[in-house]
Amino acid sequence: MLITIPQLLDTQALQTVRSLLEQAGEAWVDGRVTAGYQGAPVKFNQQIDEHSEVALQCQRIIVSALERHPRFISAALPNLIYPPMFNRYGEGMHFGAHVDGSVRIHPHNGRKLRTDVSATLFLADPGDYDGGDLQIDDSYGAHSVKLAAGDMVLYPATSLHTVTPVTRGVRLACFFWVQSLVRDDGQRQLLFDMDNAIQRLNQTEADALARRTLVGCYHNLLRQWSDT
Numbered sequence: 001m002l003i004t005i006p007q008l009l010d011t012q013a014l015q016t017v018r019s020l021l022e023q024a025g026e027a028w029v030d031g032r033v034t035a036g037y038q039g040a041p042v043k044f045n046q047q048i049d050e051h052s053e054v055a056l057q058c059q060r061i062i063v064s065a066l067e068r069h070p071r072f073i074s075a076a077l078p079n080l081i082y083p084p085m086f087n088r089y090g091e092g093m094h095f096g097a098h099v100d101g102s103v104r105i106h107p108h109n110g111r112k113l114r115t116d117v118s119a120t121l122f123l124a125d126p127g128d129y130d131g132g133d134l135q136i137d138d139s140y141g142a143h144s145v146k147l148a149a150g151d152m153v154l155y156p157a158t159s160l161h162t163v164t165p166v167t168r169g170v171r172l173a174c175f176f177w178v179q180s181l182v183r184d185d186g187q188r189q190l191l192f193d194m195d196n197a198i199q200r201l202n203q204t205e206a207d208a209l210a211r212r213t214l215v216g217c218y219h220n221l222l223r224q225w226s227d228t
């Protein structure tokens, strides 16, 4: 299931990240440095060296925005977050159809992280480039995603996906993966829907005992399904 997180970054954070990336110079490297054998032949973009100072600075800003965002927490139920990475596609660049690797090595601590959820945070204004749509296949069909700068999409890491060729301008984005407390996408979606419904009921005068029972059910399901 695709879930959008509008305005993950506020104007100030977005501005800071963009200007850090614009001045990153030699920290921009060929995107294939981190691609596996499936991704490498179809990956034509650039990305920031994940060990560079600029990557660390931008990662801090984004991880702190993620940790403060209730919709992200509710949708992803994060256990581990892979340090966010940054890419750009100039004219003609694209990323052909691929499925993200299932296990990644954390670049800072060397620990393994299972990729349950994939994320793209859009950093360029959609009016500033043509093409560069993120196309995601799921069991309901193909979805084309192009969001406002500062907005993010989450999708199951099991999905086949593509970034279509940029035909004008530059597409700048941040991408990363989450090992969720709940590995199954269907279970995670049920918990997200239930949490949203409970939050809405909490804005009303609805029966307090019934709401308490629902909150209990939410936590008892999470307890059964989480694998921390």
Ligand SMILES: O=C(O)CCC(=O)C(=O)O
Residues within 6 Å of the ligand: 087, 095, 100, 120, 134, 161, 163, 173, 175
């Ligand atoms: O640029 C994007 O939106 C997605 C990048 C991607 O799919 C990847 O790096 O695996």
Ligand SMILES: [Fe+2]
Residues within 6 Å of the ligand: 098, 099, 100, 161
């Ligand atoms: Fe990918």
